[in-house]
Every structure is written in C-alpha cells, then in structure tokens.
Amino acid sequence: MSAINVRSTAIGLGLAVAACVAVPALLSSYWIYLAITAVVSGVIMQSYGVIVGRAGVMSLCQWSFAAIGAWVVMRLNLSDAPGGFLLWLLLGGLAAVPVGVAIGLPALRIRGVNLAVITFGFAVSADLVLNVNQFPGTSELKTVARPSMFATNGRYFILAVIVFTVLAIGLALLNRTRLGMSWLELRHSERAAAAHGISVARSKLAAFAISAFIAGIGGGLLAGQLGLVVSSNFSMGQSLAMFAMAILIGPHNIEGAIMGGVMGAIMATIMDKLKLPQDLGGMLFGVLAIFALRSGISQTDMVRARKRERAARGLLDKVKDATGPADSAPAEATPAVTPAVTPAVTPAVTPVAAAGEPCLAVRDLTVRFGKVVALDSVDLTVPAGSVVGLIGPNGAGKSTFIATVTGFVSGYEGAVELDGRPIDKLTPSVRARRGLRRTFQTTVIAPELTQYEYLTIGAGRRLAKAEADELLDFFGCPPGEVPVSIVDVGTRRLLDVAAAIAARPKVALLDEPAAGQSAAESLLLGRRLAQVPERFGVSILLVEHDMELVRAACSQVTVLDFGHVIASGPTEAVLEDPAVMAAYLGTADVPADVPADVPGAETGAETGAEPVAEPTA
Numbered sequence: 001m002s003a004i005n006v007r008s009t010a011i012g013l014g015l016a017v018a019a020c021v022a023v024p025a026l027l028s029s030y031w032i033y034l035a036i037t038a039v040v041s042g043v044i045m046q047s048y049g050v051i052v053g054r055a056g057v058m059s060l061c062q063w064s065f066a067a068i069g070a071w072v073v074m075r076l077n078l079s080d081a082p083g084g085f086l087l088w089l090l091l092g093g094l095a096a097v098p099v100g101v102a103i104g105l106p107a108l109r110i111r112g113v114n115l116a117v118i119t120f121g122f123a124v125s126a127d128l129v130l131n132v133n134q135f136p137g138t139s140e141l142k143t144v145a146r147p148s149m150f151a152t153n154g155r156y157f158i159l160a161v162i163v164f165t166v167l168a169i170g171l172a173l174l175n176r177t178r179l180g181m182s183w184l185e186l187r188h189s190e191r192a193a194a195a196h197g198i199s200v201a202r203s204k205l206a207a208f209a210i211s212a213f214i215a216g217i218g219g220g221l222l223a224g225q226l227g228l229v230v231s232s233n234f235s236m237g238q239s240l241a242m243f244a245m246a247i248l249i250g251p252h253n254i255e256g257a258i259m260g261g262v263m264g265a266i267m268a269t270i271m272d273k274l275k276l277p278q279d280l281g282g283m284l285f286g287v288l289a290i291f292a293l294r295s296g297i298s299q300t301d302m303v304r305a306r307k308r309e310r311a312a313r314g315l316l317d318k319v320k321d322a323t324g325p326a327d328s329a330p331a332e333a334t335p336a337v338t339p340a341v342t343p344a345v346t347p348a349v350t351p352v353a354a355a356g357e358p359c360l361a362v363r364d365l366t367v368r369f370g371k372v373v374a375l376d377s378v379d380l381t382v383p384a385g386s387v388v389g390l391i392g393p394n395g396a397g398k399s400t401f402i403a404t405v406t407g408f409v410s411g412y413e414g415a416v417e418l419d420g421r422p423i424d425k426l427t428p429s430v431r432a433r434r435g436l437r438r439t440f441q442t443t444v445i446a447p448e449l450t451q452y453e454y455l456t457i458g459a460g461r462r463l464a465k466a467e468a469d470e471l472l473d474f475f476g477c478p479p480g481e482v483p484v485s486i487v488d489v490g491t492r493r494l495l496d497v498a499a500a501i502a503a504r505p506k507v508a509l510l511d512e513p514a515a516g517q518s519a520a521e522s523l524l525l526g527r528r529l530a531q532v533p534e535r536f537g538v539s540i541l542l543v544e545h546d547m548e549l550v551r552a553a554c555s556q557v558t559v560l561d562f563g564h565v566i567a568s569g570p571t572e573a574v575l576e577d578p579a580v581m582a583a584y585l586g587t588a589d590v591p592a593d594v595p596a597d598v599p600g601a602e603t604g605a606e607t608g609a610e611p612v613a614e615p616t617a
C-alpha cells in the first residue's frame with residue numbers, strides 16, 4: 001500500500017540514464033554547462049520541495065543553506081582535506097543541518113508570513129556575512145578539485161544527475177513514511193496532526209533539517225561546477241526567485257523539481273539574450289507565485305490531482321455499477337447495519353482495560369474562558385468496551401470537553417486519567433499516542449492524500465491493505481485509492497472516524513461525526529459505532545445532536561447544559577428524563593427523536609469553530 005511506484009521509478013531512472021548518455025555526447029560545451037546548472041538548481045529545488053512544497057513552511061533562506069554547503073566544500077578543498085570531493089559534498093550537506101534546525105526552532109511557535117520574515121532575516125544576514133568574508137580559496141584562486149572520474153563538464157553533468165536521482169529516490173521513500181506524510185498533514189492542520197499523535201515540533205524540525213541538508217549538497221555541487229564561488233552566487237534575489245518558482249511549480253513532485261531547475265537555468269540565459277535585467281525573471285516568477293498562493297495549489301499538484309481524480313472517478317463508477325441501485329434506495333429503506341465485510345479479523349492493537357472497568361475517567365473538570373465557565377466540575381467515565389454519549393444544547397461545553405481531555409486546552413482544573421494513569425501533563429500528540437484519539441467538528445484532511453494514506457497517518461503505523469479495506473468498508477467509505485479531494489464532506493467525516501479507529505486507541509472521542517449525513521446514514525453510523533468496541537477494541541465517547549444516532553450507538557449518556565452535568569446514566573432513561581428534554585429541547589412535550597440542533601439559539605451560546613488553543617505538541 002505504501003510501496004514506491006515501481007513503474008514511475010523505472011521510467012525516471014531510464015530518463016536519467018538517457019540524459020547521462022545524450023547530454024555529454026550530443027550537446028556543445030555551452031549547453032552542457034547549462035544542463036549542469038539546471039540539474040544543480042534542480043537539487044536545490046528539491047530542498048524547497050521538502051520545506052515549502054510538503055511541510056508548507058515559508059522558508060526564504062534555502063540558498064543560505066546552499067552557501068553553507070559550498071563554503072564547507074571550498075574550505076576542505078583549500079586545505080586538501082582527505083576523502084575528496086564526494087565526502088566534502090556530504091559534509092557540506094551535514095554542516096547545513098544544525099543551522100537548518102536552529103532556523104526551524106522559531107517555527108515551532110511562529111507560522112506563515114512571520115516565519116517567512118525570520119527566514120528572510122537569516123538570508124539577509126548570511127548575504128551580509130558572505131559579502132564581507134570571501135569564500136575560502138577565492139583569494140588563492142584555488143578551484144575545487146572535482147573527482148578525477150567526473151573532471152570534465154560532460155562527466156560532471158553525470159555526477160550531478162546521480163546526486164539528483166539519489167536524493168529524489170530518498171525523498172520518494174521518505175514521503176511514504178509517517179514522517180513524510182505528516183508534513184502534508186502539518187501543511188493543512190497542525191491540530192489534526194497533533195490529534196493523530198504526530199509531534200508537530202519534531203516534524204517541522206525534521207523538514208528544516210532535511211531541506212537544509214539537500215540545499216547544502218546543492219551548494220557544494222555548485223562549488224564543484226563553478227570551481228570558485230562568490231557571494232553573488234547565493235544572493236537574496238536568487239533565493240526569492242527560487243522560492244517563487246517553488247510555490248508556482250511544486251518541486252515536491254519530481255517533475256516540478258526538474259522543471260524548476262531547467263527554468264532557473266534557462267531564465268538567466270533568456271534574460272541575457274534579450275538583454276533584460278536578471279531581476280526581471282525573478283519578478284515574473286514572483287507575480288506568477290502570487291497566483292499560485294491564491295489558488296493554494298502548485299501547477300504540478302494540479303496536474304497530478306486531475307489525473308488521480310480521473311482514475312478515481314472511473315473506480316467509483318465501477319463500484320457504483322457493482323453495488324447496483326440498492327445504494328440509492330430511499331433513506332427509510334436502510335436496513336440494520338450490514339457491513340460488506342467479514343466480521344472482525346483484526347484484533348485490538350492496544351490492550352484495553354477489562355470490559356466495564358473505567359478506561360477514561362474525568363473528574364471535577366472545570367474550564368474557564370475568561371468569565372465564561374465552559375465546564376463546571378464535570379465528572380464522566382467511559383467504561384472499557386462501551387460507547388458513551390455526551391449530549392447537550394449548543395454551547396453546553398461538549399467540544400470543550402473533548403478538546404480539554406485530549407490536551408488541546410491547557411490550564412484546566414480537575415483530573416483526566418486514561419487506563420488509571422493521569423495524563424494531565426501530556427501534550428495532545430503524546431495523549432494521542434497513549435491511546436486517546438479525537439475527531440474535529442470541522443474536518444481538515446489534506447486533499448492530495450488518498451484515503452489509504454490518510455488511514456496510515458491516523459493509524460500511526462504501517463497498515464495492511466486488508467485492514468484498511470475492512471475499516472473503509474465498515475464505515476461506508478469509497479475504495480482506498482480514491483483521493484480525499486473528490487470525497488464529499490460527510491464521507492470525509494466518516495474517513496476521519498475510520499482513521500481514529502485505525503490507531504486502535506483506548507478511547508476515540510468523536511465530535512459530531514454524523515454532520516452532513518442523511519437521517520438514514522446517521523442511524524446506520526450509530527449502529528456501526530455500537531459495534532466498534534467489540535469489533536475493533538476501541539471505546540467511544542460520542543458527541544452528537546442526532547438522538548436516533550445516540551440511541552443506536554450509546555449504552556450510557558451524559559447530558560451537559562451550560563457546562564454542568566444535568567443527567568447521566570443508561571441512554572433510554574436519560575433521554576426520557578423530563579429535565580433533560582426541557583433543557584435540551586426547550587420543552588418536555590417535544591418527542592425525544594426530533595433532531596436537537598434547532599433550539600440551540602435558546603441558550604444564546606456560540607456554536608461553530610473548535611474552541612481550542614493551538615496544540616502544544
């Protein structure tokens with residue numbers, strides 16, 4: 001499921017070999033030199049691909065990392081250090097890593113444009129330092145000694161292609177790991193990443209470190225190409241133009257890195273031939289990049305998404321044909337839950353408390369937002385092997401309860417215990433890894449992921465295809481290859497629930513998972529959720545407004561009103577309690593199965609966005 005695409009890799013390798021044969025044999029020395037420039041720029045583009053394209057961090061200082069690589073290579077060359085050029089290249093890349101991590105540290109607290117300003121500041125400082133201090137060897141005119149095998153420009157082109165290819169394969173493998181996929185999730189929502197147990201800090205620092213390493217290698221290659229480098233080779237203008245190009249093209253896709261490299265090399269030549277100032281090229285990319293930023297998607301992402309969606313639509317049509325018109329039967333005709341798969345084959349991954357024992361125990365929980373007391377001394381227990389409902393009118397404090405228990409709201413009073421152990425001091429990502437997963441009222445899933453990939457992120461481990469298929473079938477999601485971009489909002493919520501369950505946590509806290517579903521789909525989901533503890537070994541705390549769903553899923557219900565628990569106990573008894581109906585529905589005369597999202601205005605409470613602080617992971 002997460003293996004590297006063999007066909008694309010074989011085609012890519014074939015093209016690389018063809019270029020290595022054709023370029024030195026067929027092109028004049030001028031064009032060979034330009035081809036080297038394109039490949040070296042392509043290497044540096046790959047560093048933008050990691051930090052800007054995948055992790056979504058606005059880094060404007062990749063050329064400064066490249067300068068560090070070049071500096072190390074030239075320094076080692078000047079002192080005739082042992083090991084030769086290839087070792088120096090590696091050391092140049094490694095030397096950029098601690099600087100990348102240091103620049104990444106502010107990124108743990110700062111985002112977006114503010115972070116761009118910090119990286120810009122570093123690039124400007126590096127520019128100043130390089131202007132004052134020459135690169136080693138420039139005053140002695142000691143040019144970099146290339147390896148004898150790659151001494152000529154034709155041969156050096158081959159070396160550059162080898163380095164580019166090795167990095168591209170390494171990144172393709174990395175992108176399929178949890179770390180690589182976590183970058184995509186970070187780009188879309190740090191909260192969602194933390195809820196999946198991803199350490200936001202570690203992922204961001206890793207992105208900075210790896211991108212700095214690649215840029216450092218690129219800088220070292222440039223030093224080998226030019227023999228001697230000067231500060232203007234790593235100017236701010238260059239950095240900005242490459243950044244703009246990265247936004248526009250999307251160098252996290254291999255074709256984007258190649259196109260970026262080629263355009264970077266050719267643009268300078270075209271400007272030269274047209275006798276136009278070089279900065280004009282950078283400005284042109286800058287303008288185009290603004291359009292890319294506005295649309296939120298790079299050119300290569302757009303092309304890839306269209307291709308993938310076309311293929312997935314075919315797959316969806318096939319599934320529709322296979323299942324026939326039964327799927328489009330009226331909502332009322334929906335039968336009792338009939339999962340299309342064989343009964344549970346996958347045992348729970350995390351050991352859970354014995355059935356009936358408290359798995360999640362919350363005591364005396366009080367949360368204040370200024371003068372608003374969102375939760376007031378709330379006690380709630382989720383016994384192992386059960387589905388517990390948490391209901392109440394809009395603004396009662398349900399989402400705040402989930403956010404607090406999962407660590408997204410700090411500074412609360414009370415105690416939260418998971419499997420008998422206090423977790424109050426833990427960050428959201430650590431709580432998630434301990435076995436507490438949550439979904440959000442507003443689902444944010446990176447649209448470029450397939451459902452399989454999203455489940456893998458949620459699971460936090462390699463997921464067998466059969467296991468992923470079982471989960472998707474169980475929750476009624478389309479086939480796993482279908483990209484999230486063409487999945488409707490209601491199904492994305494189900495996918496989110498499936499991803500939470502895929503982790504086999506001790507408890508999954510689901511915040512209105514049925515929003516966007518029809519009444520029949522919602523009822524079906526309720527019946528499915530009721531099976532989850534036995535089938536997947538996961539207990540559930542369910543926040544919902546749909547009383548039919550709550551009846552179908554929950555054995556116990558706790559009712560909140562203005563942050564207070566007003567009732568708690570077996571579902572039917574609680575839902576028929578006149579005090580609950582009065583509080584929840586506004587009148588005891590209204591039947592309990594009327595959807596309860598209507599009278600929220602009676603409380604005068606705010607609804608909507610997730611009331612949480614930024615994750616502290």
Ligand SMILES: Nc1ncnc2c1ncn2[C@@H]1O[C@H](COP(=O)(O)OP(=O)(O)OP(=O)(O)O)[C@@H](O)[C@H]1O
Pocket residue numbers: 369372373374392393394395396397398399400401605606607608610611612
């Ligand atoms: N970040 C915040 N700052 C200030 N007040 C907040 C914040 N988050 C929540 N509140 C308030 O806390 C109370 C509980 O809100 P919460 O969103 O938890 O209710 P809810 O029961 O989940 O509502 P809904 O059913 O509409 O989702 C509300 O009065 C809300 O306005």
